[in-house]
Amino acid sequence: MSLFKKCNEFTRADDIKKLGLYPYFRPIEANEGPVVQIEGRKVVMAGSNNYLGLTAHPKVKEAAIKAIEKYGTGCSGSRYLTGTLDMHVELEEKMAKFFNAEAVLLYSTGFQTALGVLPTLVQKGDYIISDKDNHACIVTGNLIAKGSMVEMVRYKHNDMHDLEKKIAKLPYEAGKLIVSDGVFSTGGEIVDLPHLNEVAKKYNAQILIDDAHSVGVIGKGGRGTASEFGLEKEIDLGMGTFPKPSHHLVDLYMVLKE
Numbered sequence: 001m002s003l004f005k006k007c008n009e010f011t012r013a014d015d016i017k018k019l020g021l022y023p024y025f026r027p028i029e030a031n032e033g034p035v036v037q038i039e040g041r042k043v044v045m046a047g048s049n050n051y052l053g054l055t056a057h058p059k060v061k062e063a064a065i066k067a068i069e070k071y072g073t074g075c076s077g078s079r080y081l082t083g084t085l086d087m088h089v090e091l092e093e094k095m096a097k098f099f100n101a102e103a104v105l106l107y108s109t110g111f112q113t114a115l116g117v118l119p120t121l122v123q124k125g126d127y128i129i130s131d132k133d134n135h136a137c138i139v140t141g142n143l144i145a146k147g148s149m150v151e152m153v154r155y156k157h158n159d160m161h162d163l164e165k166k167i168a169k170l171p172y173e174a175g176k177l178i179v180s181d182g183v184f185s186t187g188g189e190i191v192d193l194p195h196l197n198e199v200a201k202k203y204n205a206q207i208l209i210d211d212a213h214s215v216g217v218i219g220k221g222g223r224g225t226a227s228e229f230g231l232e233k234e235i236d237l238g239m240g241t242f243p244k245p246s247h248h249l250v251d252l253y254m255v256l257k258e
């Protein structure tokens, strides 16, 4: 039982619960967006990702109910074998048009997008160059890629001089992907995309922007960070999450730019 020894000896969570200060796994009984009900009390929700309030929007609810009536509650298979529904394809095509992108691919969550895209696209001999404050899903995707001998380079948060210093040392001809949150999930600042783009072009690198907190929020009509800076044509890959502004319909997409 040595595997579970540390778990059995862990008391900190129970100690904090006894003080009534434990913040995790608190069941929400009713969710109207800005106001939720916890333990029978209505409280203002300042910590959710539903900041556009679309979770309880009548049109979104109606579409979800119609989809369940037509297809049931699941896809009955993985997307690439027997789980692709016609509405997945319809949504991907609509989103590609909206984002002015070559193609869109839906994943189940944002985390899975990073795990799916990074180790698949970036392979042995290639480099991932990642902002130190990027979201945990990118960090985890990078670690998986590193397991297949991908070289990982991290630069100081939103510091394009440090990015340039680091990338200048890498082989010009090697495959290089610069990855950054668009709006950073921890601090809320926006990536210095114009400068990042200049560095990418100068050193022959591609760009992936994680727009989980940007889509629906910044850019023309909510089209995200690249649109905010008028750089849509310069970005190679984008990703975003439905759970953030709208919350769980199909969840997540990845955009491949022309």
Ligand SMILES: Cc1ncc(COP(=O)(O)O)c(C=O)c1O
Residues within 6 Å of the ligand: 109, 110, 111, 112, 135, 137, 181, 184, 185, 210, 212, 213, 241, 242, 243, 251, 252
């Ligand atoms: C910047 C960023 N990217 C990706 C994700 C992962 O998205 P999901 O919750 O859909 O797995 C998050 C989630 O908090 C995020 O903040």
